[in-house]
Amino acid sequence: MLCEKALPLLSEYFDDVLDPQTAIQISQHLGQCIRCRREFDGLSSVHKRLQALHRVAAPAYLNSLVRHKIEKRTRDSWRVRLREDIERRWSKIRTLEGMWYVTRALGTVMASLFFVLITSAITPYYMNVNAPVRDLNFPPDYSHQVAVNLMKKLGIPTLAQRQIAWRDAAISDLYFSQFGEAISSTPKDDDFSVVTRIDRSGSAQIQNVLQYPADENLLNNFNAMITTARWRPASRNGQVISSHLVCMVSKISVDN
Amino acid sequence: MYPDELALHDDKSAVSQRGALERAGSRVDLTFEELFERYSSMVFSLVYQILGDREEALDVSQDVFFTIYRKIGSFRGESSIKTWIYRIAVHRAANRCRWWSRLRRRGTVSLEEHLSRNSEGDIYRSLRSDAQSPEDALLIQEEHREVERMLLQLPLQQRVAVIMKDIEGLSYEEIAEAMQISLGTVKSRIARGREVLKRNFREAMS
Numbered sequence: 001m002l003c004e005k006a007l008p009l010l011s012e013y014f015d016d017v018l019d020p021q022t023a024i025q026i027s028q029h030l031g032q033c034i035r036c037r038r039e040f041d042g043l044s045s046v047h048k049r050l051q052a053l054h055r056v057a058a059p060a061y062l063n064s065l066v067r068h069k070i071e072k073r074t075r076d077s078w079r080v081r082l083r084e085d086i087e088r089r090w091s092k093i094r095t096l097e098g099m100w101y102v103t104r105a106l107g108t109v110m111a112s113l114f115f116v117l118i119t120s121a122i123t124p125y126y127m128n129v130n131a132p133v134r135d136l137n138f139p140p141d142y143s144h145q146v147a148v149n150l151m152k153k154l155g156i157p158t159l160a161q162r163q164i165a166w167r168d169a170a171i172s173d174l175y176f177s178q179f180g181e182a183i184s185s186t187p188k189d190d191d192f193s194v195v196t197r198i199d200r201s202g203s204a205q206i207q208n209v210l211q212y213p214a215d216e217n218l219l220n221n222f223n224a225m226i227t228t229a230r231w232r233p234a235s236r237n238g239q240v241i242s243s244h245l246v247c248m249v250s251k252i253s254v255d256n
Numbered sequence: 257m258y259p260d261e262l263a264l265h266d267d268k269s270a271v272s273q274r275g276a277l278e279r280a281g282s283r284v285d286l287t288f289e290e291l292f293e294r295y296s297s298m299v300f301s302l303v304y305q306i307l308g309d310r311e312e313a314l315d316v317s318q319d320v321f322f323t324i325y326r327k328i329g330s331f332r333g334e335s336s337i338k339t340w341i342y343r344i345a346v347h348r349a350a351n352r353c354r355w356w357s358r359l360r361r362r363g364t365v366s367l368e369e370h371l372s373r374n375s376e377g378d379i380y381r382s383l384r385s386d387a388q389s390p391e392d393a394l395l396i397q398e399e400h401r402e403v404e405r406m407l408l409q410l411p412l413q414q415r416v417a418v419i420m421k422d423i424e425g426l427s428y429e430e431i432a433e434a435m436q437i438s439l440g441t442v443k444s445r446i447a448r449g450r451e452v453l454k455r456n457f458r459e460a461m462s
Contacts, residue, residue, distance in 0.1 A: 011447035015421070017428055042454040049403050049457070050422035052396075058300035062314060063292065066321045073322070 003029075006036050014043050194219070196226055203227070286337070288325055295338070296321070298424070299345045305419045306349040308408045316352050320345045335433050342426070342434035346416055353412050406456045414449035421446050 006029045012018050013026045030037050073081070093099050195208040204226050206219075213219055234241045286294070299320050304313035323344050331340060407415055416435065420426045426434070432442045 008447065011450050012443055015428070015446075017443075039454075042458065043450055046450050046453045046457060047422050049399070050407075050418065050453075053305065053400055053403055053423055055297060055301040055423075056304050056313075058296040058317065059314070062296055062300060062317055065314065065318050066292065066325075069318050069322050070325055 003033060003036055006030075006033070007039060010036070010040050010043055014040065014047065194222070288328065291324065291328075291337070291341075292321060295341050298338075299341060302342070302345050302419065302424060303349045305404075305407070305423055306346070306412075306416055307352060308404055312352060316345075316348050319348050323348070339430055339433045342420070342430070343436065346420075346434055350412055350416065357412075402460065406453055406460075409456065410449050410452055414445045414452070417442055417445035418449035418453070422450075 006026055009018060009022065009026055013023060016023070018026065030040055076084075194206045194210060196204055197207045206223050206226065209219065296317070300313055300317045303316045303320070304310060307313055307316065320341070324341060327344075331337070335343075407419070410418065413435075417431060420431045420434065421428075428439055428442050428446075431446075432439045435442065437445075
């Protein structure tokens with residue numbers, strides 16, 4: 001027998017599972033061939049080393065662990081069992097090599113979709129926080145003008161007849177005031193005059209009415225507007241001025 | 257006995273499990289507890305050899321016996337109960353091994369790294385060995401660690417076949433049945449596995 005034929009059969013010869021005729025041929029070959037004999041001895045050595053790794057006894061507490069697992073499973077409701085079954089099956093699916101990439105790709109797509117939907121679902125109040133804020137020197141009757149513009153926007157007919165000097169007044173420019181400072185408290189204002197306080201959370205409310213307007217709706221509308229408006233910290237030349245807040249409302253344009 | 261203890265918590269479930277065991281009784285003349293007593297060491301040892309980690313082996317052994325508990329009623333007696341249990345154990349251990357391999361391929365962690373942090377099994381084994389002195393125990397421990405390390409380097413299927421043949425002492429037919437492969441494949445896997453081990457041992461010695 002040639003070495004090429006004998007070598008692949010050495011393992012089976014070692015385990016004594018070859019047919020008798022082949023076994024005799026291998027045995028004769030091993031008696032003559034030093035190389036194959038060395039390979040056979042190597043196999044024998046491997047077997048001895050592996051056999052030396054005798055059985056490792058199971059720890060005594062394995063019994064308790066199994067018992068606990070069975071008891072827990074028996075006590076669990078059908079919902080828990082169903083959930084665990086689904087989790088187990090899902091874990092099998094997602095650990096498949098191909099599925100791993102599919103699930104990751106799906107996750108990425110879903111996350112992207114989520115962010116797109118979220119950003120499109122919210123109507124943003126556009127306000128560039130870093131934009132410089134003009135340091136306004138309010139003219140003495142400026143607050144009066146505010147009230148006029150507001151009432152014009154709110155559709156108060158009596159005020160609509162008044163001449164409005166300022167066009168496209170931006171109401172956000174007008175609320176550049178310090179905390180607790182009266183926004184509109186000019187005694188000369190013949191429509192209404194209120195003290196409005198804004199706390200640091202940005203919520204505003206009329207604190208005191210100095211002068212009531214002839215039309216009570218005007219005051220109510222103003223209060224509704226001022227309490228529902230959003231406020232943000234003021235900034236000037238890119239620097240946040242934490243002591244001031246700016247009202248974030250859409251630009252109100254005023255017609256003649 | 258397990259079903260009786262379970263009856264303390266859930267009569268209906270325990271009765272159904274007892275029924276399952278009784279139905280299986282014509283093919284398995286053992287209660288679950290007796291099965292556990294008889295085969296727990298066999299299962300734990302096999303799983304430990306395949307995975308090379310004591311904690312993993314404990315975890316997988318629990319799974320194996322839990323599966324036996326659930327499936328004993330559907331055991332059809334086409335093979336011996338021992339081979340059936342071996343099949344479950346090999347299947348579970350191979351699954352766990354593949355899981356580790358996937359993690360390694362993704363660069364998360366490797367089984368070898370994990371094992372290097374958990375070498376408790378070697379100590380456990382050396383304490384149980386028949387060494388006469390601490391020096392002998394240490395030498396045997398080193399020897400076992402080396403053999404285990406080389407075993408773990410074998411491809412999974414070859415490793416399982418070699419372990420079942422050379423450590424567990426199963427016949428080729430039993431291995432074929434437990435691994436659900438043909439006899440020729442068993443022979444080839446064992447031969448290749450031994451060949452790789454032989455080469456590695458030689459390299460290590462040189």
